Amino acid sequence: MRLGIAIDSRLCMACYCCFTACKDEHCGHGTALSAPQPMMGQFWMDIREWERGDSSRRIKTATVPTPCSHCGEPACLRAAKDGAAYKRPDGIVIIDPEKAKGQRAIVDACPIHAVYWNEELSLPQKCTMCAELLDDPNYLSHLGDPGLKVPRCVEACPNRALVFGDLDDPESEIAKRIAEGRVTQLEPLLGQETGVVHLNVPTVFLAGTVYYPKEEEEVCIGAKVRLTCEETGESWETETNYFGDWEVEWLPKDKTIQIEILHEGHKPVHCTARTESDHYVAMTWLEKE
Ligand code: SF4
Ligand code: SF4
Numbered sequence: 671m672r673l674g675i676a677i678d679s680r681l682c683m684a685c686y687c688c689f690t691a692c693k694d695e696h697c698g699h700g701t702a703l704s705a706p707q708p709m710m711g712q713f714w715m716d717i718r719e720w721e722r723g724d725s726s727r728r729i730k731t732a733t734v735p736t737p738c739s740h741c742g743e744p745a746c747l748r749a750a751k752d753g754a755a756y757k758r759p760d761g762i763v764i765i766d767p768e769k770a771k772g773q774r775a776i777v778d779a780c781p782i783h784a785v786y787w788n789e790e791l792s793l794p795q796k797c798t799m800c801a802e803l804l805d806d807p808n809y810l811s812h813l814g815d816p817g818l819k820v821p822r823c824v825e826a827c828p829n830r831a832l833v834f835g836d837l838d839d840p841e842s843e844i845a846k847r848i849a850e851g852r853v854t855q856l857e858p859l860l861g862q863e864t865g866v867v868h869l870n871v872p873t874v875f876l877a878g879t880v881y882y883p884k885e886e887e888e889v890c891i892g893a894k895v896r897l898t899c900e901e902t903g904e905s906w907e908t909e910t911n912y913f914g915d916w917e918v919e920w921l922p923k924d925k926t927i928q929i930e931i932l933h934e935g936h937k938p939v940h941c942t943a944r945t946e947s948d949h950y951v952a953m954t955w956l957e958k959e
């Protein structure tokens with residue numbers, strides 16, 4: 671059994687319920703697996719957000735909740751002396767709250783900055799995947815596969831953006847979600863298996879708006895927009911919505927994309943865009959055939 675959390679950025683609405691549940695569980699409450707989490711300055715469930723888009727016409731926020739990834743080959747474990755960090759048979763990586771005292775190198779070793787330094791206790795600290803609760807026969811949680819307890823953050827997520835379970839069981843909900851999703855490894859952890867699996871992390875979007883001919887001053891609803899990547903031949907299709915807007919997400923980075931806009935009774939429109947960054951390509955006015 672290999673325990674893990676799948677985190678779906680597409681479903682995350684940055685409500686911070688997971689962050690708050692983690693604080694509720696771990697602040698002021700230490701166990702054999704972790705000292706109490708300080709209220710301020712530590713983000714065991716770190717909701718990482720950034721702004722996307724390059725014009726005032728289309729700005730979005732990307733949200734990637736990021737706890738410790740419980741890596742297959744943990745850099746923190748390599749940096750820890752005297753067994754101060756270890757991996758359990760279920761894959762959960764733990765920093766020992768006694769043995770790790772004074773070992774600041776464990777904080778510096780983590781490539782995704784998921785370990786925090788507790789100045790008062792002189793201790794590195796991070797997400798335990800709530801192992802102390804999973805081990806507790808008296809802990810009851812109300813979500814997940816039958817018979818499975820889940821971490822507090824997973825239970826708290828109102829949008830099921832977090833799913834916990836056995837990564838090795840193909841019948842588990844987590845395995846199914848991962849099989850259906852778009853898996854994105856965090857760049858510093860590329861190439862290694864992790865207990866935390868990120869799904870649907872945004873890459874690049876292109877967007878635009880289609881109008882009927884200028885004299886009509888109306889947005890065009892239902893125009894077909896086809897994008898084709900010159901290098902890979904991949905293609906994507908969408909339609910303009912009630913505001914005449916179109917948008918295609920999860921495009922490959924740094925590619926040239928051919929855009930074709932089609933609407934019955936009007937001339938096709940062709941243009942090209944690069945996917946170096948998210949952007950609003952153009953306002954397009956159709957011409958009658
Ligand atoms: S994400 Fe960082 S703290 Fe967590 S297991 Fe990997 S190296 Fe260690
Ligand atoms: S698994 Fe537990 S310790 Fe880790 S972020 Fe979620 S609530 Fe916090």
Ligand code: SF4
Pocket residue numbers: 681682683684685686687688689717735826827828829830831832
């Ligand atoms: S609780 Fe769920 S939806 Fe809210 S921030 Fe966390 S992962 Fe996102």
